[in-house]
Amino acid sequence: xxxxxxxxxxxxxxxxxxxxxxxxxxKELIRGMQVSDxxxxxxEDTLKVLTVGRQTMAAQISEKLKTINPIxx
Numbered sequence: 001x002x003x004x005x006x007x008x009x010x011x012x013x014x015x016x017x018x019x020x021x022x023x024x025x026x027k028e029l030i031r032g033m034q035v036s037d038x039x040x041x042x043x044e045d046t047l048k049v050l051t052v053g054r055q056t057m058a059a060q061i062s063e064k065l066k067t068i069n070p071i072x073x
Contacts, residue, residue, distance in 0.1 A: 008019040010030060019027065 010017045010019050010022070019030065022030075
């Protein structure tokens with residue numbers, strides 16, 4: 001779907017379909033897939049942020065522990 005003069009096209013399993021001509025049930029499934037894809041991207045981004053935050057905290061812990069003697073076993 002790149003131009004307002006063109007029909008929206010679904011490419012699925014190597015085949016193309018005119019979205020406007022599909023049954024309503026299929027259109028709803030397509031919309032559900034779009035929502036799922038958006039949610040997956042959102043949560044993947046959240047995981048990236050959490051990973052960076054965790055790495056930053058680990059670096060801070062490492063820096064602060066440099067001046068503390070560990071217990072001897």
